[in-house]
Amino acid sequence: MSTPDPQTLARQVGETMFAVDVASKDTMGMELLACEPGRALMRMLVKPLHLNGHQICHGGFIFTLADSTFAFACNSYNKNAVAAGCSIEFLKPGKLGDVLTCEGIEQTLSGRHGIYDMKVTNQNGDVIAMFRGKSAQIPGSVVPE
Numbered sequence: 001m002s003t004p005d006p007q008t009l010a011r012q013v014g015e016t017m018f019a020v021d022v023a024s025k026d027t028m029g030m031e032l033l034a035c036e037p038g039r040a041l042m043r044m045l046v047k048p049l050h051l052n053g054h055q056i057c058h059g060g061f062i063f064t065l066a067d068s069t070f071a072f073a074c075n076s077y078n079k080n081a082v083a084a085g086c087s088i089e090f091l092k093p094g095k096l097g098d099v100l101t102c103e104g105i106e107q108t109l110s111g112r113h114g115i116y117d118m119k120v121t122n123q124n125g126d127v128i129a130m131f132r133g134k135s136a137q138i139p140g141s142v143v144p145e
Helices: 006-019 022-027 059-074
Strands: 031-036 039-045 081-090 099-110 113-121 127-137
Touching: 006 031, 006 059, 022 059, 031 059, 039 059, 059 081, 059 099, 059 113, 059 127
Parallel strands: none
Antiparallel strands: 031 039, 039 099, 081 127, 099 113, 113 127
């Protein structure tokens, strides 16, 4: 049995993880749009259940969109990876009805650790938040090898 090419493997990893990702898929209503080597793209609609006391998207939900995108990007090589640390900067509010898209891109991968940047934008292209995550690879794989 041959090893799939990196694009195919990343897509399989994304599909496998997303199928059982109750938090992202079912609780948050996110969509996985792409999972490629070192990159992921996710989207979610801001619904009334995402609003805080200011009637804007709760920062925790924006963080979760970025964190989920980070997870797909850093696991895309089929080596289990978890967050070792992260930070987020909120730049503009997400509003009811906004479609938030997060693109996560690997900046560097060295040994077991990677650095990934997530950019969350709305449907107008406005940058809502920037998130940087550090990943750590742990034993195991998503898709059986």
